[in-house]
Amino acid sequence: MSRLKTAVFLVAGLTLAACSNASWDDTSAGSGGAGQVTPGSVGDPTSPAYFREAIGDRVLFLVDQSSISPAAQTILAGQARWLTANPDYVVTIEGHADEQGTREYNLALGARRANAAREYLMSQGVAGSRIQVVSFGKERPIEICSEESCYSQNRRAVTVLAGGAVVG
Amino acid sequence: MRNALATLFLGLSMLVPIAAAPGWAQAQDGPLRIEITDGVIEPLPFAAPDFIADTPEAAQYAADIARVIASDLVGSGLFREIPQVAYISSYADFDAAVNFTDWKAINAQALITGAVGVSGDRIAVRFRAYDVFAGQELGSGLQLSGTTDGWRRIAHKVADTIYSRLTGEGGYFDSRVVFVSETGPKNDRKKRLAIMDYDGANVQYLTSSNDIVLAPRFSPTGDRVLYTSYESGFPQIHVLDVGKVQRRILSAGNGTMSFAPRFAPNGQTVVYSQSEGGNSDLYSMDINSGATQRLTSAPSIETAPSFSPDGSQIVFESDRSGASQLYIMAATGGEAKRISFGQGRYGTPVWSPRGDYIAFTKQNAGRFHIGVMRTDGSEERLLTASFLDEGPTWSPNGRVIMFTRETQGAAGQARLYSVDVSGRNLKPVKTPDGASDPSWSPLQN
Incomplete structure (x- = not known):
């Protein structure tokens, strides 16, 4: 893990020299991004696959809560470091709820969760202009049983990358 | 079409x-x-x-x-x-x-x-x-x-x-229901707007299933439907002309989220929730001019607004006191009065067209209920109980409530049900596929 982190920072230096920070307000986000080759595998610390799987693209929440747990803080801090190192990416944070709750309330709750994750990333130095939030309420469960084992996976905020030289 | x-x-x-x-x-x-x-x-x-x-x-x-x-x-x-x-x-x-x-x-x-x-x-x-x-x-x-x-x-x-x-009461049979037709498994559900006669006949589809659509709501004359669509990637409010099947987006602004729209009795004002910085508040919009007015300004969730039949008041849900409860305020905003005080959480209040009751969803002890209460919160009665009942809508004469019932588990599916305001006559409404979020039209002319 620490060897990978080193790699991230080495690449970060190169990337920062090559392009300016991306922004959701900048419609050309990512298009002028680093053109260096990125095999895109999870072993490549600059790849979205690495972001998703090695760092973790999602954080989980307690029932009807939107506070960021210590475990979630670790993941979001990792995301923030990656985003700092890969400034040509922007993100959309998708907030989700489990099925226990009305559609309307869960939309509002998902918005709270996505925003909580956004604020944590910003506290770690990621520019707010790079982070959009959207709530899916209970519309997009990933686990489908009606038990806590599934609900706990569905109460999530997922950081989805966009832009970058290779979107994968 | x-x-x-x-x-x-x-x-x-x-x-x-x-x-x-x-x-x-x-x-x-x-x-x-x-x-x-x-x-x-x-x-x-x-x-x-x-x-x-x-x-x-x-x-x-x-x-x-x-x-x-x-x-x-x-x-x-x-x-x-x-x-x-x-x-x-x-x-x-x-x-x-x-x-x-x-x-x-x-x-x-x-x-x-x-x-x-x-x-x-x-x-x-x-x-x-x-x-x-x-x-x-x-x-x-x-x-x-x-x-x-x-x-x-x-x-x-x-x-x-x-x-x-x-x-001696008005009827409700010559009416229509707009709803969300659902197909596919729970983790890949396809949703599209559909409209049908109140008894499930003459189903017609109003949108494709490319984007998530939620919670359609009839205008007071039944000619238009408000709904929430993810067409832009974000939940935003659209209005659809039922006769022409023409639609336009009401809320603009990339990155804003707006949902839970409902018409005022004048058919021109729309009240809805908008989420900014993770906080959802209520707004109203003049549908013709696009002018908006902010109605609540609280760090809590304010959503699911519904007008009184005379248009002077709005009932809505808020978690400002902890668990979600029902509140009533003037249609122009201002001080809100809490009307629900029972155990559990209350949501999706809908004012009866007769003005006598407010129907709601209640979540308590792991079960969901459709219930009614007087507009001052008294005489609360729960009409249904299941794993997940939500989203009541009134028949044009205020005698029957239609709602969504979703079954439990990995194969869970949403269906429409109706129940008398008395709590009797609970029964499923026939739809070709899964169905949710019904909105009952007024009687047709």
């Missing part, structure tokens, strides 16, 4: 009285009457023989129309149909005298007769209703005419007329 809808909506052109049946005086105030408010325990037995076909091409309509009328009345829970095999009298002449003895013998308290004429694509339906035990016609006979493809609407109008005469 445009033509089909146009005929459906313009299908009914005439509703005229016809002369009283020969031999009997018209009832003044018929003794036959159902008092709904007392709670009907024993449904009123009626007979509805197939209508008479004036011409051979009217035969199928004559039979089908009588079936739809009977289905409406029985479906209300207030009536019981006497099966045709029990009939003693045959019914062959709309204008002939009725042999009440034969209908009394099978305990038919009401008798519905009719005749159907078809000419080209035009259809004319005459009907009469009788109070069998009084030996009298129940109100005057009526003729309704329109196009043949609107025959179901004519049948619903006849049933509404009979329901009104026997209950």
Whole structure:
């Protein structure tokens, strides 16, 4: 893990020299991004696959809560470091709820969760202009049983990358 | 689709009285009457023989129309149909005298007769209703005419007329429901807007299933539908003209989230939730000018607003005091008064068109309920209980509530159900696929 982190920072230096920070307000986000080759595998610390799987693209929440747990803080801090190192990416944070709750309330709750994750990333130095939030309420469960084992996976905020030289 | 809808909506052109049946005086105030408010325990037995076909091409309509009328009345829970095999009298002449003895013998308290004429694509339906035990016609006979493809609407109008005469209440059968049709597994559900008659007939799809669509809401006249769509990638409010199947986005601004829209009784103001910085508050918008007004400004969740029938107040849900509760405030915003105080969480309040009740979703001890309470929060009654009931909508006469019931587990599916405000007559509404988020139209014209 620490060897990978080193790699991230080495690449970060190169990337920062090559392009300016991306922004959701900048419609050309990512298009002028680093053109260096990125095999895109999870072993490549600059790849979205690495972001998703090695760092973790999602954080989980307690029932009807939107506070960021210590475990979630670790993941979001990792995301923030990656985003700092890969400034040509922007993100959309998708907030989700489990099925226990009305559609309307869960939309509002998902918005709270996505925003909580956004604020944590910003506290770690990621520019707010790079982070959009959207709530899916209970519309997009990933686990489908009606038990806590599934609900706990569905109460999530997922950081989805966009832009970058290779979107994968 | 445009033509089909146009005929459906313009299908009914005439509703005229016809002369009283020969031999009997018209009832003044018929003794036959159902008092709904007392709670009907024993449904009123009626007979509805197939209508008479004036011409051979009217035969199928004559039979089908009588079936739809009977289905409406029985479906209300207030009536019981006497099966045709029990009939003693045959019914062959709309204008002939009725042999009440034969209908009394099978305990038919009401008798519905009719005749159907078809000419080209035009259809004319005459009907009469009788109070069998009084030996009298129940109100005057009526003729309704329109196009043949609107025959179901004519049948619903006849049933509404009979329901009104026997209950003293407005009917609800000639109405439509807009809802979200659902297909596919729980983790890849496809949703599209659909509209149908209140009884599940004539389903038409209004959007594709490319984007998530949620919670359609009829305008006060039933001509437009507000809904939330993810077409832009974010939940945003759209308005759809039902007749033309034209739609436009109401809320603009990339990256904003707006949802839970509902029309004011004036059909021009829309109230909805907007989420900014993770916080959802209520706003209103003039649908023509696009001018918006912020109604709440709190760090809590404010959503699911619904107008009082006179447009002066809004009921909504908020978690400002912890778990979600129901609040009422002026339509222009300002101080809100909490009206729900029971155990659990309350959401999706909807003001009855009669103004007497507020229907809501309640979540308590792991179960969901549809309930009603008075507008001051008193007389709370839970009408249903299941793994997941939510999103009530009122029938045009404020007597029936339709809602979404979702079943538990990996194979869970959403279906529409209806229940009387009394809590009786809980039953599923027929839809081709899964269905959620119903919104009941007003009575059609």
